[in-house]
Amino acid sequence: MVVRQECDRLDRRREAILSAARVLFVSKGFEQTTLGDVVERAGGSLATVYKLFDNKEGLLEAVVFDRIVSGEEMIRRIVDEERDPAMALTRIAKELQRTLLDPDEIALVRVVIAHSIRNEMFAERFFSSTARCSRLALQEAFERWAGQGVKLAGEPRDLADLFIGMIVSDMQTQAISHGFDGTPTCDTIAFRLQFFLRGAGLAN
Amino acid sequence: MVVRQECDRLDRRREAILSAARVLFVSKGFEQTTLGDVVERAGGSLATVYKLFDNKEGLLEAVVFDRIVSGEEMIRRIVDEERDPAMALTRIAKELQRTLLDPDEIALVRVVIAHSIRNEMFAERFFSSTARCSRLALQEAFERWAGQGVKLAGEPRDLADLFIGMIVSDMQTQAISHGFDGTPTCDTIAFRLQFFLRGAGLAN
DNA sequence: GCGAAGGTGTAATAGACATTACACAGGTGG
DNA sequence: CCACCTGTGTAATGTCTATTACACCTTCGC
Structure with a gap:
C-alpha cells in the first residue's frame, strides 16, 4: 500500500525532525535554534518541517507535548x-x-x-x-x-x-x-x- | 561639582534603563525584548545603553545581579x-x-x-x-x-x-x-x- | 513506461534588530 | 567668548532567519 509506506516515511521524518529539534532546543534554547539547524541535523528539508508542523512554534509544541510523561x-x-x-x-x-x-x-x-x-x-x-x-x-x-x-x-x-x-x-x-x-x-x-x-x- | 552632577545624571539613567529592562525582560523575555523597546520605555538613547552596559548581555547581567536578594x-x-x-x-x-x-x-x-x-x-x-x-x-x-x-x-x-x-x-x-x-x-x-x-x- | 500526486531541496523575500558611526547639544575651563 | 569634552539622539549597516515560492524527483496505480 502506498499510503502505508508514505505514512511510514513521513512518520520517520517526523520522528527525525522531532528528535533533532529536541536536542537543539534543549542545548541552545528555542530562540537560538534556527529551523536551518534542525533541518541540517535531521536531514530532509525545510518544506517538510513546515508541512508537518506549520511553523516553528508548532514544532516546539510537538517536541514538548508528544512524549509527555505524567506520573x-x-x-x-x-x-x-x-x-x-x-x-x-x-x-x-x-x-x-x-x-x-x-x-x-x-x-x-x-x-x-x-x-x-x-x-x-x-x-x-x-x-x-x-x-x-x-x-x-x-x-x-x-x-x-x-x-x-x-x-x-x-x-x-x-x-x-x-x-x-x-x-x-x-x-x-x-x-x-x-x-x-x-x-x-x-x-x-x-x-x-x-x-x-x-x-x-x-x-x- | 560637575562630576557629582554628571554622576547623578548617569546614575539616574542607569536606574531608569535597568528598571525598564527588568520589566520588559520579565514580561516578554530577553530575546523578545529589543534594545529599542528598552530605550523607548526608559527614555534616553541607545548610545547610553551601550556606554553603560556594553551590550545586551551586559544589560541582562546588571538586571539580574544588581539587586540580588540572598536569604x-x-x-x-x-x-x-x-x-x-x-x-x-x-x-x-x-x-x-x-x-x-x-x-x-x-x-x-x-x-x-x-x-x-x-x-x-x-x-x-x-x-x-x-x-x-x-x-x-x-x-x-x-x-x-x-x-x-x-x-x-x-x-x-x-x-x-x-x-x-x-x-x-x-x-x-x-x-x-x-x-x-x-x-x-x-x-x-x-x-x-x-x-x-x-x-x-x-x-x- | 507514464502520468499524477505529493514529498523534497533550493533559492528568494522581507522584516527585524544588535551594533556602529556620526552629528548635535550643553555646560566648562581657559 | 571660544574650543572642548562628555553625554545624547538618530540614522545607517549588515547580518540573520522565519517564511514562502517554485522547481525537481520519487513512487505507484494503470
Whole structure:
C-alpha cells in the first residue's frame, strides 16, 4: 500500500525532525535554534518541517507535548498494587526520582519555562498535564488510605503537596543550578522518605 | 561639582534603563525584548545603553545581579535573635515565603532559567549567590543548634535541604505554572512548618 | 513506461534588530 | 567668548532567519 509506506516515511521524518529539534532546543534554547539547524541535523528539508508542523512554534509544541510523561498512571498503578501506604510511597518516591531527575527531562522543563514567559497558556497546559496530574493522583491515594482507616496527620491535599514538593524540589534546583549543586544521593532520598512517613504518621 | 552632577545624571539613567529592562525582560523575555523597546520605555538613547552596559548581555547581567536578594543575612540575623530553634524556623519560613514567592522575583527566576540554557555559568553564578547561600546559612544554624545540645533527627545538611525545599518548591511550582495552581495559603505554610518541626524533633 | 500526486531541496523575500558611526547639544575651563 | 569634552539622539549597516515560492524527483496505480 502506498499510503502505508508514505505514512511510514513521513512518520520517520517526523520522528527525525522531532528528535533533532529536541536536542537543539534543549542545548541552545528555542530562540537560538534556527529551523536551518534542525533541518541540517535531521536531514530532509525545510518544506517538510513546515508541512508537518506549520511553523516553528508548532514544532516546539510537538517536541514538548508528544512524549509527555505524567506520573499519574504510575502512581495509580503502585497504589493499586501495594496495600501498605509506606511501601507504596517508597516506590512512588523512587519512580518520581527516576523520571523527574532525568537530565533530559529537566532540560526540557527549562525550555518550557523559557517559552512560558511569552506564552503563559503553554506553561499552563504543560503544568496541567504533568505536575498537577501527579499531585491529584497522590491526593486521591491519601484519600483512599484515609477511607480505609489509616490515620493521617494532615489533609490529603496538603500531604500530597508536601510529598511531591520534597521530591520535586530537587528537580527544580537542578533546573536552576544546572547540576552544580550535585545530584541527591540515595541516602538523601531515604532520609526524606522516612522524614515524611514519620511526619504523616505512616512510619511502622 | 560637575562630576557629582554628571554622576547623578548617569546614575539616574542607569536606574531608569535597568528598571525598564527588568520589566520588559520579565514580561516578554530577553530575546523578545529589543534594545529599542528598552530605550523607548526608559527614555534616553541607545548610545547610553551601550556606554553603560556594553551590550545586551551586559544589560541582562546588571538586571539580574544588581539587586540580588540572598536569604543568607536574614537567616543569620534571625538565628542570632531567636534562642528557640522552632521560633527561628517559623520566622525564617515566613521571610522566605515573603521574598521567594514575590511574583517579581519568580518572574526574574524564569528569565534566569531561560538564559541559562545558553549560558550555564550564568545560572551557576545566580544559584551560588541565592539558593546555595541560604542553604548554607541554614545548615550552619542547624549545626549551631546541634552544638548547643538540641537533638536533631537528621544531619544538618539534610535538614537544611529539606526545609528549603519544602518552602521553595512552591516558588518553583509558581515559576512553572505561572500561578495557575494558586498561591499557598497561610494554613498550608503553617502545616508544613509543624510537619517539619515534628519530623526534625523540634516540636515543643 | 507514464502520468499524477505529493514529498523534497533550493533559492528568494522581507522584516527585524544588535551594533556602529556620526552629528548635535550643553555646560566648562581657559 | 571660544574650543572642548562628555553625554545624547538618530540614522545607517549588515547580518540573520522565519517564511514562502517554485522547481525537481520519487513512487505507484494503470
